[in-house]
Amino acid sequence: MSLIVQKFGGTSVADVEKIRAAARKAIRAQHQGHRVVMVVSAMGKNTDRLLELAGEFGPNPPAREMDMLLSTGEQVSVSLVAMAIASLGSRAVSLTGGQIGLHTDSSFSKARIRSISTERIEKLLDDGNIVVAAGFQGIDDDLNITTLGRGGSDTTAVALAAVLGAEACEIYTDVDGVYTTDPRLLPEARRVDVISYNEMLELASLGASVMHNRSIEFAKKFGVPIHVRSSFSDSQGTMIVAEQESESAPVSGAAMTPDEARVTVLGVPDIPGKSLQIFSAIAERKIAVDMVVQNIGDGGKADVSFTVQRNELETTLSALEPILESIGADGITHDDQVSKVSVVGANMANQAGVASQMFRALADAGVNIHMITTSEIKISALVRRDQASDALRAVHRSFKLHETPDDAKSWSQIKADREAEGVEVETLISRLRDDALEALTLTGISLLDGQARVTLSGVPDQPGIAADMFERIGAAGIFVDMIVQGYDGEDGSTSVSFTVNAETLEASLKVANEIAKSHGMRAVQGEAGIAKVTVSGIGLRSHTHVATLLFRTLSDNDINVEMIGTSELQVNAVIDSKSAEAAKQGLEKVFAGSLY
Structure with a gap:
């Protein structure tokens, strides 16, 4: 049975109705025959509120305590999502970063992932559960809670998809895909069907907020297809894979x-x-x-x-x-x-x-x-x-x-080409040490x-x-x-x-x-x-x-x-x-x- 990872950002779980909508997407995927792992961010403006509270005690709170505080936002979200799934008649178990076995270094507020233990998740999936995992967080060797920094939930989701061998990692957000530039700045921006890891890495580092560059790094290393989709519609979205949309267009994004x-x-x-x-x-x-x-x-x-x-x-x-x-x-x-x-x-x-x-x-x-x-x-x-x-x-x-390039290819065409040519995406997963997932x-x-x-x-x-x-x-x-x-x-x-x-x-x-x-x-x-x-x-x-x-x-x-x-x-x-x-x-x- 194939496995997919679904990630829902803060705007996608901002209130009860949106949480129910996210739960329905996961249940639908399970009914279609997939094992499902959800990765969830903190609700809406929850993190901002926690930062305001911390600010009441001075401008430079201890980094360890900030990670302890900020990690609670995701814990609220995962428990509510699991409750929503239960209320809709399916089974779910929520897990913190530590409980899913996500081990990091001790760089508080910007920790890097060293390893992920998958045994507990695999057992829960085998028992028929949807696993709801807290994004953005892990634990270090001393069992301190650590956070991954900006884009941490995206990074968690793609890292889990990599180690679990997922068919794809679906990123649900408030936009319906990756655009040639930020559509909030240029309304004429075009949604692309496919964009390559290399192109997305550069665009993410340049401020394309739909994805964070660390998550794309994981996807490129391990050949994880990322599907960027809207939380609020069933539109096609954008696939981030090894291949680019066009073989002729000199520029794919700005x-x-x-x-x-x-x-x-x-x-x-x-x-x-x-x-x-x-x-x-x-x-x-x-x-x-x-x-x-x-x-x-x-x-x-x-x-x-x-x-x-x-x-x-x-x-x-x-x-x-x-x-x-x-x-x-x-x-x-x-x-x-x-x-x-x-x-x-x-x-x-x-x-x-x-x-x-x-x-x-x-x-x-x-x-x-x-x-x-x-x-x-x-x-x-x-x-x-x-x-x-x-x-x-x-x-x-x-x-x-x-404008769409004349030779633009869809994801279905790329998959068909791969199968016809017997092409397998080269990955580094078999050569990376178990304790160095995010190493250089x-x-x-x-x-x-x-x-x-x-x-x-x-x-x-x-x-x-x-x-x-x-x-x-x-x-x-x-x-x-x-x-x-x-x-x-x-x-x-x-x-x-x-x-x-x-x-x-x-x-x-x-x-x-x-x-x-x-x-x-x-x-x-x-x-x-x-x-x-x-x-x-x-x-x-x-x-x-x-x-x-x-x-x-x-x-x-x-x-x-x-x-x-x-x-x-x-x-x-x-x-x-x-x-x-x-x-x-x-x-x-x-x-x-x-x-x-």
Whole structure:
């Protein structure tokens, strides 16, 4: 008999009638022949009320006691849902996180799952019960109650689906699926039938609130199909699986992260080890860094810019200011009036012109770009907060995300293709240790040699420059890999660096010099003999120590970092080609225990 996991969020169990509706969905699934595990969040605004109560005793209550308090919200929900199922004539048993055997580390308020004991759940299911499990919570080795942090119930649900071998994990929420962008911001947003794990991971990390990135990490590791559905209708919803909806569309979604802050460490000595000092200090505070840009050294110094969530800006500054002197930096600047706009697509790595199309859309909307970072499936631009909504609308329209691609596939078509071709989704479940379900999972360390780098300095900080730049480069038939635009600090200008195949360096410099002349830029630099070393895996940004280990390994081998790029799936560093093999071997040694 197949098993499904159903997760109901707070709005889906906000009152008695909604609880009854959730109970009916579970009973219906059981009557259709499934064994059913429900994962339930706290009712409606219950968590907010508990936080208010805790606030009555001061601004910084003990983390352990906060987890003890907040876990009660889910305990209320699961007991009421079990009662509702009983009242409708079926059998149910409610369980807390500890009772379902969900074991975590001891990081209160943001614990990670180590293992899940399934014996009790399996026995209850075998006895004909619907198991109603509390989301968001577990216990550590000392039997302390721990909570998993933001999106914890989603994470609980997908983790249970993984260890129980569920056919699918159904996420019931107040929207009817995943959209090309937030429909509350853009009414023309389109619901997609299918989206890939990789695309959803990036969109979730960018603020797509329908799913949390940690739950997608579990799904990707273990090949769990996630079905995002409405709690209030029987609409089709969206499947999150290994395959993408379209094989041709370059972009599948757009996102806007409104509350960002940009931090720039000025005048950092351009020598090995300095990036390590900066990002080690940040990682110690468990702060997730997103856009990272290191410009090319000028006069032996470089500027390192990155973004953090706005509410973590003060903590970030307090971590960096005491070490500025030891770094040898000239100072630090920040801006908390910025937002990030991104496009994501699994096919963009194989298509030229995606970046220039995005930059042109922003330019035509009069939106200025302050920073740029790219990865294989994501392009992000930092813009002024008051221009963020216009920026999102512009890129959404430019890539025609409101239209269904001609080659779009439904989940039923994908399943049929799998069966016809005998394809099985590759998973890591058989190779992961029982006590390391949420441990760092790396899928490879690679090296791309034979690269070159071009940098334009003194780029005017005004709309349209990036669009013109990369349209000209594309027209010359030059394929660009990494792009970074960072803070320059002179005359309000910026610097833009990009990497190309070394064979196209001469042509790239010719175009770059023409661009510099037409826009009055300060200088153009070019360098052959560079390589890109890449650490690939799942959830790299949430495991804040990955970048630190990368920088430490390069520093220990006396290797300087010229450019940096980060995403949910990769951390990239551009280095001297002569050091490339030593860098790769060093990283393979350091990350040996996390490679699968």
